[in-house]
Amino acid sequence: MKIALTGLPKSGKTTIFNALTGSEHSTDKYIPADSINIGVVQITDPRITQLSQLYKPKKTIYAHIEYRDYPGIFSQDIENAESSMIQDLKGCEGFALVLRNFVDDELDAIVGERNPLKDLMRFEEEMVLSDLIVAENRLERIELSYKRGVKTPAIQNEEKLLKLVCEDLREGLPLRNMELNAEDAKTLRGFQFFSQKPLLLLVNCSEDEYNQQEELLSQLSGRGYLAIAIAGRFEEELSKLDDEEAQVFMEDMGIASSIRDRLTQLSYQLMGYLSFFTVGDDEVRAWTITRGDNALTAAGKIHSDLARGFIRAECFSYDDIIQHGNEKILREKGLFRLEGKEYVVKDGDVISIRFNV
Ligand SMILES: Nc1nc2c(ncn2[C@@H]2O[C@H](COP(=O)(O)OP(=O)(O)O)[C@@H](O)[C@H]2O)c(=O)[nH]1
Numbered sequence: 339m340k341i342a343l344t345g346l347p348k349s350g351k352t353t354i355f356n357a358l359t360g361s362e363h364s365t366d367k368y369i370p371a372d373s374i375n376i377g378v379v380q381i382t383d384p385r386i387t388q389l390s391q392l393y394k395p396k397k398t399i400y401a402h403i404e405y406r407d408y409p410g411i412f413s414q415d416i417e418n419a420e421s422s423m424i425q426d427l428k429g430c431e432g433f434a435l436v437l438r439n440f441v442d443d444e445l446d447a448i449v450g451e452r453n454p455l456k457d458l459m460r461f462e463e464e465m466v467l468s469d470l471i472v473a474e475n476r477l478e479r480i481e482l483s484y485k486r487g488v489k490t491p492a493i494q495n496e497e498k499l500l501k502l503v504c505e506d507l508r509e510g511l512p513l514r515n516m517e518l519n520a521e522d523a524k525t526l527r528g529f530q531f532f533s534q535k536p537l538l539l540l541v542n543c544s545e546d547e548y549n550q551q552e553e554l555l556s557q558l559s560g561r562g563y564l565a566i567a568i569a570g571r572f573e574e575e576l577s578k579l580d581d582e583e584a585q586v587f588m589e590d591m592g593i594a595s596s597i598r599d600r601l602t603q604l605s606y607q608l609m610g611y612l613s614f615f616t617v618g619d620d621e622v623r624a625w626t627i628t629r630g631d632n633a634l635t636a637a638g639k640i641h642s643d644l645a646r647g648f649i650r651a652e653c654f655s656y657d658d659i660i661q662h663g664n665e666k667i668l669r670e671k672g673l674f675r676l677e678g679k680e681y682v683v684k685d686g687d688v689i690s691i692r693f694n695v
């Protein structure tokens with residue numbers, strides 16, 4: 339899963355990136371960043387740790403999230419859809435938008451006083467504008483192909499859908515709230531519209547104000563956003579301490595878990611993802627799929643051969659194996675299930691695919 343850290347310049351993206359990844363990229367107030375920072379965060383799911391203790395495999399593989407820290411909202415070239423930054427950003431599955439809600443006299447002088455709601459609106463406007471340009475360009479090209487006599491039902495459907503898309507966008511509405519059937523969703527997927535990406539809001543505040551963000555957060559969630567407060571600079575400093583030291587400071591602030599754990603959990607929630615596991619002597623491993631995906635899709639995640647030659651999924655739950663300690667007892671108790679292609683995989687399922695190619 340690739341999550342983009344986006345937001346206005348100096349909102350604290352790199353500070354939060356450093357906290358998440360334990361890196362030390364420059365957060366200089368005056369020198370603008372010009373490249374993308376990339377960091378991979380391993381998701382230390384305690385269930386994988388437990389399964390690994392039980393199966394004692396040669397390899398234990400956790401899932402991971404890739405965070406990409408971009409230098410500012412687009413550098414004025416929003417209309418340049420071909421720019422490599424925009425293309426890179428399109429490849430991210432979800433956006434974490436950093437909103438500055440801390441006071442800093444020097445920054446106030448450079449980028450203006452803090453105003454997280456205004457920044458959010460500006461971000462949404464830019465996303466919507468960028469999508470509108472893409473959608474209108476495509477409509478123009480469809481018009482051209484009509485003139486050349488190419489007019490298939492698929493293109494006509496696409497045209498109809500894009501006209502609806504443009505209506506919403508012209509009203510300033512982000513596409514993520516648009517209701518789509520499966521086929522339309524598939525048609526739009528190829529465009530990778532910005533305003534359709536799941537959006538998580540990170541309200542970056544000072545340590546002193548960390549516990550005074552409720553009003554803003556409830557305003558944001560009232561508007562349908564998933565939002566949390568992060569004391570960015572404080573978290574960056576925490577990431578340099580060892581775990582025990584950090585724990586003391588976190589308790590002081592009323593922070594329940596590390597920034598990694600909080601963002602991991604929210605990223606899964608944002609994307610509607612869940613984890614299933616495969617186990618064995620060789621490898622215990624976590625896999626990520628979308629809530630509602632079936633056993634066939636899960637098989638395909640592991641390997642395309644498993645989906646192609648799918649016979650059945652042998653399946654039990656993480657809780658059951660931890661409670662009973664081995665698969666033999668699960669079989670005796672009827673907790674070892676055989677499921678077909680259409681079985682909807684649940685979070686924490688341990689799955690083994692029988693297949694034949
Ligand atoms: N007071 C305070 N300053 C912060 C916080 N987060 C970031 N900053 C400062 O804001 C400036 C810009 O931060 P940076 O992470 O580089 O922003 P970016 O441009 O969005 O990547 C730096 O000087 C940071 O030290 C915070 O939570 N509190």
Ligand SMILES: [Mg+2]
Pocket residue numbers: 351352353371407408409410
């Ligand atoms: Mg930065």
